[in-house]
């Protein structure tokens with residue numbers, strides 16, 4: 326049987342990864358797995374042994390050890406029974422990347438990385454607006470600064486790594502562009 330096909334979706338906090346993933350699911354039949362959502366789900370499980378650890382990492386905008394995140398991703402992939410995945414917000418640092426390669430390198434095919442570009446000030450405005458109703462513990466200015474710092478120091482080098490492998494497909498998700506306008510560009514990447 327063919328290996329599952331994976332598209333990683335990366336971009337700054339609030340760049341619109343989740344928004345575009347929803348549209349890709351509707352148009353192209355992918356299964357959307359957000360690493361952040363999987364971690365929040367695990368954190369909210371009272372029986373979880375790593376719930377408190379995840380809570381602390383998320384609040385500090387730090388990247389949870391890959392053994393936890395990749396374990397949750399693989400479990401969700403298997404449980405879905407599907408074969409085309411958008412993995413949103415992963416790999417976010419070198420630990421994520423090497424952990425994925427070790428655990429999933431032989432089991433899945435990474436087709437490309439969809440990179441959503443968006444200026445920090447636009448992302449900040451969006452996240453603070455979302456924070457009024459999201460209930461996310463990290464949608465506040467203090468956590469957000471830490472998330473951006475992590476993004477710049479740890480995630481941007483991962484995008485560069487995939488760029489060197491010519492696996493990055495970049496879209497402009499920024500200023501004055503509606504989600505539908507952004508999606509018009511995203512579509513080209515999937516057709």
Ligand SMILES: Nc1ncnc2c1ncn2[C@@H]1O[C@H](COP(=O)(O)OP(=O)(O)OP(=O)(O)O)[C@@H](O)[C@H]1O
Pocket residue numbers: 336337338339340341342343344345361414451452454455498502503504507
């Ligand atoms: N092109 C856009 N124009 C205006 N608002 C947008 C656009 N794309 C997404 N948004 C809004 O910005 C907020 C953040 O979007 P989204 O949740 O998709 O980002 P994300 O990259 O998944 O963020 P995070 O990394 O924090 O999970 C949401 O409230 C969403 O509705």
Ligand SMILES: Nc1ccn([C@@H]2O[C@H](COP(=O)(O)O)[C@@H](O)[C@H]2O)c(=O)n1
Pocket residue numbers: 338359360361362364382383384385386387388389390394413414415416417421463472
């Ligand atoms: N690979 C990942 C992805 C996410 N996290 C943690 O979750 C937070 C929220 O992620 P979103 O993609 O939903 O914004 C993020 O700031 C990290 O704390 C992670 O550790 N590893």
Ligand SMILES: [Mg+2]
Pocket residue numbers: 342343359361
């Ligand atoms: Mg998201």
